[in-house]
Structure formats: C-alpha cells, structure tokens
Amino acid sequence: MGFSTDAIHAGNAPDPRTGAVAVPIYQTSTYVQEALGKHKGFEYARTQNPTRAALEENVAVLEGGAGARAFASGMAAITAVSTFVKAGEHVVCSNLTYGGTYRYYTKIQARQGVEFSFVDTSDPEEVRKAFRPNTRLLHLETPTNPMMTLCDIALLSEMAHGKGALVVVDNTFASPFLQNPLALGADLVVHSTTKFLNGHSDSVGGVAVAKSPEHVEWLAFVQNSSGAILSPFDSWLVLRGIKTLAVRMERHESNGRAIAAHLARHPGVRKLYYPGLPDHPQHELAKKQMRGFGAMISFDLGSYDAAAACLARVKLCSLGESLGGVETLISHPATMTHGSIPEQERQKLGITPGLVRISVGIEDVEDLIADLDMALAAAA
C-alpha cells in the first residue's frame, strides 16, 4: 500500500469486540486467564498491551522492518538498542548526534566498559578509519542535530557490515515519510516519537525498529526485562498522530523550504544549514536518499547577543526544546539541546553561540516569515 494508506491502516484493525474504528486505549495492568496456561496471548501489561502492539505494528510497516518495540522515550529506545553492544566492544557514532545520545553514551555506557569513537560520519574515510576489530555498532543520525549534516546510509551500512558491525539510524528528523534507513541497508531504526511521529507536542516516547526477526526478539526481551514501555495512552496518541503524518510532513516540508529560501537571503543570517538548498554540502545525497528535505533549519546569527535578541523577539515561533510538532519551535542548541557537550567540542562542531535552530511547524508560512523578519530586524 501507499505510505498514507499504511499510516492510517497498518496495525489499526477495527476492535474485534465492538468494531471501534479507533484502536481502544487498553488501560489495564493485567488480563484474566481462562485457566492455568490458557489465555488470549496477553498475560501482563509490561509484556504485552494491544494499544502498544498496534503502534508497534504500524511503525514496523512504515519503516519496512520485521517488527518494532515502543519505549517510554526516544532515549529509552536508544538505550534498548545499545544493549546490542557488550562491555569490551566498540561503537562508532556520529559526532553531531543529539546531545542526549552523546551524554548517555559517554556518561553511562562508557562506565559499563563500552568504547566509543565520535566521528564526522559525512566523511566515509573518517568512518572507515574509526572501525576497530571489536566494533559492533555504527550509530548514525541523518540529518544530524543541529547542523543538518547528512551521511550516506547505504555506503556506510555496506562498510559496517563488511566489518561485522550493525547499523542503527536515528530517523527522528526525517521521519519514515522522508527516509527509510532499513531499505538503504541499516539494521535498526530509532525514533523519538515525541517529534514528527506524534507531531502534536503532547507525548514523550520512542520506538526501535529492526529488519531481522532475531533483532526484534531481542528488543522485545529488553523491553520486557528493563521495563521502559510506552504507556497505552501515549501509544494511542502516537498511533493517532501517525494517521496524519503524510499530510503534516508535506506542509512541514513546503514551509521549511520557503523559510530556508527566505532566511538564506536575509542580511542578518551569516550561515544557513538546510539540506534542501543547492549549496548544502550534501544536497545531492539528500536528493538521493531522502524524499524531501524536512523542516529542520539551523542558522547562525554571528553572536550570542544576536541569537538571544532574535529568540527574545519572536512571538509566533515558540522558544522551546523539542521539534516536529505542528507549532513552530525555535531554540538555542548551545545552551539548550547541546548544553551537555563540552564548549570546546561544540565550537569545533559549529554549534556556536550564534546558532539558532528552528523546527518549522504547519502554520501559514507568511505568518512565520513575518514573525522571523520582525525578530531578525535587530540582527540585520
């Protein structure tokens, strides 16, 4: 089926008891069993929940995986995937990943004896050099947060497989509407469903999808054993959000393109990072591996003061962390999402004090442009 049809119907079978068209919220902790060893496939709600199972089936179809497991947050999904790696093994990771991923890997996983190399994954040679005999996982994020750098999923997956490593792609920024990493060769996909999948800034969650049934089985084991499950209500919210993912993404995308083109001409904007612009270093790769360029844009206003003035003046764009909601959110990566990265490291990566990130919503684009023009008047 086409993407929109799957988004609406996959996992969303009418309720067998009542015919309810929307999957019910099964708000229960346990299930009555008919007799010893005789039940309907549901024993305890950490292990199985029909609302969560519907969402998992839906996302597995949209990403082309053998199955998916939903977690309490995007970080919980990343934590679950990290269990594919044991003490003494090594992970190669994008150096421009979400700050929370970097924090989890360096402050928690590293303490458990896992080794890490953070490299520029837009440069295949850098990645090739980073592999060690004990490398077990290549963690990619494309486009990256917040510099909108891309990496070549197909090329790097082939390279990783040649070295005996699995590949996970954090597909949060693109969503399955714009990019399917498993079809390009990756083994695993993670999403913070908090973002585009739910799309309404009213739920925190995550999902991990695997291409092979054995990896799905392991994710299910980890989900049940460590217990960071997505609640029935959040599962329902995300399932509902996904029904409109295609139409929302089309609007996010067209608004994103218009705002990027506008900001690129603005005299106050020193640098603009958006894969949809022809001068973006990976514009050709974006055209090849994505079905659009998304709604995430970063721009550098040259100084902390200019960024702070812009963020203080916006009225329609809301200052806040997170992204992917219907409302436009604007943020300051250096002090917000990427505050946990040491300053020297941030500077090297281009996360300067003047950098502003915008998650373009689905409002009328003329209103968004007017708001940004007003906020940037001081920076011009």
Ligand SMILES: Cc1ncc(COP(=O)(O)O)c(C=O)c1O
């Ligand atoms: C790309 C990316 N991955 C993962 C996460 C973590 O997700 P969550 O906040 O749902 O734990 C985020 C959060 O901002 C993110 O932007």
